[in-house]
Amino acid sequence: MEALEQEIGKLESLIEHAARLKAQSIERKYIELEQTLFGVNGLLSKGEKILIFTEFVDTLNYLEKKLLERVPKLAKIEGSLSMDARRRQVQLFKDDCQIMLATDAGGESINLQFCNQMINYDLPWNPNRLEQRMGRIHRIGQLNEVFIFNLVAQNTREGHVMERLLSKMEQMRTDLGKDLVYDFVGDVLEESECDLPTLMQEAILNRTSLEDITNRLDATISNEYQALIELAKREQMASEVINLPGMRREQHELVVKKVPDQHYVDFVTDTLQTHKVKIHDSQGATIKRIERLPRFLREYVHKKNLPPFSTNETYRFTGDSRMVTPDISQMTADHPLFRLSLELAKDEREQIPLTKLSLPYPIRERLNVEVFSVTIGDGTGQELAEELLFLAERDNGQVIALDPYWLFYHEITEGLVSYVDESAFKLRSKANIHAIQSKKRFQVKRDPQSDRLSSYLRSSFQRQYEDTLKRLQRYQRDNVDNKNAALINQMQANLVDIEIRRDERLAEVARQRNILVKPPKCIAQVELYPDMESVYRLLPCDYSEVVAEYERANGRSNFKVSDGVGLVDFYSERYNGEPRYIIMSHSGEFGVSKRHLFDLQPILNNAYLYVVDNGRIVEEHFLG
Incomplete structure (x- = not known):
């Protein structure tokens, strides 16, 4: 009896010790989260919206309690909420707060493409779940680069293994594209008994070395990696003929169509100076410098969900590639300052009544130009492109298209007149014809892409289905005394899940195939009259x-x-x-x-x- 009491005492001591370690671990992880959110360069100080995922409702409630000590409100979604309640929480997150907490179950069927920052407070054991989490913010309509932070304990076996797994997965995503990589590898790890719970159990019970664990993980993933690479190669070789002269010709055409970078610089400079931004010149005006953006523009950036700007950051940019250094960036269409300037110009355009401009231009005859915006999308609602169409009517009534470069060929310094033209929109029917031609051009490109993707998905899912079916049949053959009943049920459920995911992905590809074009919208009218001095x-x-x-x-x-x-x-x-x-x-x-x-x-x-x-x-x- 005394020995039993001693053993119970030791067990109670161990339980208390384990509880203290758990509490200490939770608190340490929360401190890291707090620094990520509230530190000097924290995400919240930059105006970001943050989606925080956890596997457990208890952890979600713990985070809610701690975070509400630092922020006035936050949104949360977990499995017990109805769809209406979830939608209300999404709207709260979008309009009134910067943080949303979510469990994997709660995150089902929600789209948060207005948010591009996600933190995995704890990581799911299976990579399938990681892909599903990423899908919440990496949806159609997401215009910004997505950042995902994974909180993993350093200097632990779990941390080392998870770090190795994530780096492998990211390499596969880069090489193969994001489709299905996490799904397939997650199933393969389970099939090979190389999933993280099994590895951790083995490490504790059998004293397996960290090197042996990571080597086994590497070998399993590498085999799957090679199988997917070979499958992708077969699909590509079966459907593509490499046309080197055509590719070279397309490259030459891209060079001609590209707007010279110096004109991006001019546009950004003119637009931002109009909004009271001080821009300094150096190196003979080839390099521009902005010491800081005004607060109202930083708030505008946040409102428009554009890439954020730091409070005191200095920006140096140029249109001359020879001047580019690590501290001086090339101004392009992807530069944050250009995207900001473009949004400002769009807002100004929508607020100004449509009038006609008359200006001198180095041509030999008068041209009446109407500028149309043509938006191309697909059946999923994704906007593929917004093109500007410039149509010009000549004196003889002929309608021709102008290249976008006409905007940059000649600098307008004087002679600009604005007036109302009652005979506007004469070229809309011609714009409709050009819009249909643009739609056909996109459709010609999209059809073979969709065919290849559908074929790849069918082959990939079929392979996954056959592998799962073999496992099911093996468990059924060895089901002595019903010992494999749970595994059999799991495999049967997996087969159903594979069919559902296959049908969903193929349906999405079918919607992506369908190219749509919105009616052209006239956004500007210009009369060009001859300026023979140029x-x-x-x-x-x-x-x-x-x-x-x-x-x-x-x-x-x-x-x-x-x-x-x-x-x-x-x-x-x-x-x-x-x-x-x-x-x-x-x-x-x-x-x-x-x-x-x-x-x-x-x-x-x-x-x-x-x-x-x-x-x-x-x-x-x-x-x-």
Whole structure:
């Protein structure tokens, strides 16, 4: 009896010790969370919205109690809430608070694409659950880069194994794309008895070394990795023919269509200076510097869910790639300052009544231009592209398309007049035709992509289904005295789950295949009248037959005509694929302006000026 009491006393002591360790561990993890949220550079100070996931309702309640000591309110979702209650919590998170707590069960069927920061307070054992958590914020409509933080204890076996697993998974996502990687590997780990609970149990009971655990994990995942790679290769080889000349031609076309970076700099500078931002010049105005953004713009960034800006951060940027350093960024369409400027310009455009602008321009005839916004999307509601369409009516009634470069070719310094035009929107029917053509262009690209993805998904799910079915049959054969009943039930449930996920993914691909176009919206009207003092441009549609015949006569092919006032007017290739970019002029001496010549720098070694007279080409000049 005395021995029994001693043993009970030891057990009680161990239980108390375990409870203290657990409490200490919970408190330490919460401190890390608190620093992540509330530290000097904490996420909340940057205006971010944070989704925090935990597996357990008890942990959720603990976090709620602790966090409400620091914030006035937060949203929470767990499995017992009805769908209406969940929707109310999502709206609360979107409009009135920065933090949402959620369990895996509670996170089902909610979309939080307005949030791009997620913290896994504790990690699920199976990678399938990780993928499902990520899906809450990485949904269609998510415009920002998504950041996911995983709180894992350092210097522990669980921490080392989880770190190895996550790094492996991320590499697979990079190489294979995100589809199904976590699902497949999660099932494979369980099948191989290499899932994390099994590994941890083995480590404790059998004293397995950390190196042996991670090696086993590596081997299991690597085998699955190679199997998925081979499957992807077979699908690609069966459906794709590599067209190297076509790829090279597309690359040349992208170079011509790309807006020169210096014009992004000009746009950002003009827009931000209009909003009272001080911008300093250096290196002959090739480098711009902003010491800090005003508070009202940082709040605007938060409201528009744009990439955040730090309170005291200095920004240096340039349009000249030669000036780029780790501290000086290249201004592009993806730069946070450009995205901010674009949003500001859009808001201003919506507030200003639509009037017509009249301005001098280096052309030989009057053009009435209408600018349309064309939005392309798919059946899932995802916006694929928003294009600007520039249609110009000539004096003879002909309607032509202008290249977006016409906005940058000539700097408007004077002569700008604004007035109301009662005869507006004459070109809407033509815009509808162009919108339908854009839809067809996207559909041609989307159809083979959808076919390949559907085929890949079918093959992948079929492989997963067959593997699960083999396991089920093995358990059924060995089911002596009903010892495998639980495993059999699990495998049968897995088969149903695989079919459901397959049907859902294939249905989503079918919706993605369907390309939709919204009716074009007229957003600007401009009248261009001749400014003959500048180096004027010819319209390539008037000379396409002449230039095409000239190129054929000189052994060049793959002839293309650009829209009006583009960076170049025509494109052709020599027999060896060497590109030729052509600009038309009536004068060899004054055929290209300095501004235009600067923008031609990336292709100058393949650029030529053709001089036309009386309907024939009389000279050509190499511009490089």
